[in-house]
Amino acid sequence: MANSFINPTDLPLVPPMDLNQHLPGIDRISPFPMQLRTQRNVGLFYARREADPVTGRQTLIRPHTGIDLLAPKGTKVFAAAGGKVIDVNPGNILMLHDFGFKFMTFYNHVQNILVKVGDIVSPGHEICEVNDNPNWPTETHLHFELRYPFESSTFTRKNSLPINTTFVLYNWEVKSFENDNNNSNRNVYDNTVITSYEEVVRDRQLRFVKINVRANNRDLYLPLQTGLFEDQHLADTIRAAFMANKTVRIAWRESLYFSKIQTVHDKVGIIVEIKML
Numbered sequence: 001m002a003n004s005f006i007n008p009t010d011l012p013l014v015p016p017m018d019l020n021q022h023l024p025g026i027d028r029i030s031p032f033p034m035q036l037r038t039q040r041n042v043g044l045f046y047a048r049r050e051a052d053p054v055t056g057r058q059t060l061i062r063p064h065t066g067i068d069l070l071a072p073k074g075t076k077v078f079a080a081a082g083g084k085v086i087d088v089n090p091g092n093i094l095m096l097h098d099f100g101f102k103f104m105t106f107y108n109h110v111q112n113i114l115v116k117v118g119d120i121v122s123p124g125h126e127i128c129e130v131n132d133n134p135n136w137p138t139e140t141h142l143h144f145e146l147r148y149p150f151e152s153s154t155f156t157r158k159n160s161l162p163i164n165t166t167f168v169l170y171n172w173e174v175k176s177f178e179n180d181n182n183n184s185n186r187n188v189y190d191n192t193v194i195t196s197y198e199e200v201v202r203d204r205q206l207r208f209v210k211i212n213v214r215a216n217n218r219d220l221y222l223p224l225q226t227g228l229f230e231d232q233h234l235a236d237t238i239r240a241a242f243m244a245n246k247t248v249r250i251a252w253r254e255s256l257y258f259s260k261i262q263t264v265h266d267k268v269g270i271i272v273e274i275k276m277l
């Protein structure tokens, strides 16, 4: 990375939790089923500026600088990348990672911390456990942040800016499915027609294309990462097929990362391929 901009999806990360660690045949560090907390309007990365109605000054409104990953109390938390522990407080850990460029990871609402300041840990190293939180008794979660240090000598959370975490972990999921050679998670609706088409903008700037196909009442989604050519191309094809009422073949898989993106607790079907017939 030659320039100073970080593309979050390029960060070499492993998911900070593994809820399937007892299942055979799955890499130890797997996010599945990793659930985003999206209920009650909180949980995804979010920040925006708005003019204060009284003073007219631009102020930061309700920023949520990380993502909330639902997990029971006691769930193990792992270092998302190799690096150095630079701050430990009751309930949270801050790590610094140097890959030629520097970034930080921050783990909040945690207990039983196993590392101390100065420790060098490898990716996937167990560092703590998820703790409960009196504010969210039924939604115990890890608050996970990625941060970019703007100060080159003093590395603190304050001297850093949050990076959008949502798609970093989604990108990890996409890559892991790309390497899934037996296509065990792949489903196909063949010879069908898209009967409904909708662009969904959830809170926290998360965008989806949502469709339904003939003779199936299951909604399928395509998360849109801003500026990602492949996603945009797929979205354009879906829209064109719907508008022209074309017969299509759609391949999709179940996302276990976006599994709580809807108000119902269904898993989300992610569109991976569409072909006009």
Ligand SMILES: [Zn+2]
Binding pocket: 043, 064, 066, 067, 068, 142, 143, 144
């Ligand atoms: Zn949070």
